[in-house]
Amino acid sequence: MNKLMKIVGGSLAVLAVGVGVTAGAAMVLSERKMNRVLDVQVAPADFASLDANMQRGEYLFLTRGCSECHGAGGEGRLMIEDPASGFYVYTPNITRGGGGAAAMYTDTDWVALLRHGLKPARTPVFIMPSEDYAQMADDDVASLVAYIRSLPAAPERKAEIRIPLMVKALYAFDVSTDAAEKIDHTKAAPVRVPEDSHSQGAYVAKTCTGCxxxxxxxxxIPGSPPTWPAAANLTSAADGAMNRYASVEQFREMMRTGKRADGTPIAVMPFESLRLMSDAELDALFGFLKTLQPKASGSR
Incomplete structure (x- = not known):
C-alpha cells in the first residue's frame, strides 16, 4: 500500500509540475503574442479629403457597437464581468479627455485600428472585433471618427482586461486568434457605401462576422468567456437561425426586442446597438442573409 501511495503521489506531483509548466508557458507566450509588432502596410489617411457626415457618424457609433462597448459618451464601461471564469473587461475611454487610449490618434492610427486591428505601435488589439470594421467604406470611417472626436472629453478611467488562463492558453497556442490574424490586410475597402439593397445587406453583415x-x-466565439453560448448559424442551413423568420417584419421585431419569434430571449447579442438600426438597413440585412447558401453550423 505504501508503495502504491508513493507511486500515486509521485504521479500527482509530476502532473502538478506539468500543469504549472503549461500554465507558465501559456502566460509567457500569450503576452509575447499580444505584444508582437506586425509588418502591415497601413495606407496613410487624410479624412479632411472625405465627406464626413456627423449625423451618419453618430448613427454608426450607436448601431455598430461602439456605444455598447465604450459607453454612450465613449467614456469606457464595464463590458464583461464573469466571476465564474475570472474574465473581466473594462473598455478604454475613446474621447479626447483624460489621456484616453484614442485621445491622440491620427487619421492613420484610426485606419490601423478599424481596418487592421492594430494599435499605433502596430501591436494587435485583443478584445476589439476590428474584423467587423475592416471593410467599412472610407466615407463611413471618416464620419465615425469625426463623431468620436466630437464627443465631450470624459475623465480617464484606466482600461482593465483580465483574461482567464484557459483563454490565454488557447490564444498562445493559436486555437483562438486576435482580429489582426483574421483580417485580410491586402483587401481594399470600398470608397463609398453601396447603394443597391443586396450590396447594402452584405455591407451591414460585415459587422456580424466578429461573432x-x-x-x-x-x-x-473565439476568445469569449466560457459561459457565452455559441453564435447562431445565419446561413440557410436546416438548423440555421434565419429559418425562424419568414418575414422581414419578424426579423425587425427580433432585432429590436432581443427575442426570437417564439418569444424566448436571445443571449449575448448587442441589442442595445441593433435595435437602433434603420428599417432600410434591417430590411437589406434580412434580404442578404436569406440568400446565403447553407453551411455547417459552427464552421464560422
Missing part, C-alpha cells in the same frame, strides 16, 4: 464568423455559420 458569427467570416462565413456567418456561427460557432463558439
Amino acid at each position: 458569427h464568423g467570416e462565413g456567418l455559420a456561427g460557432g463558439k
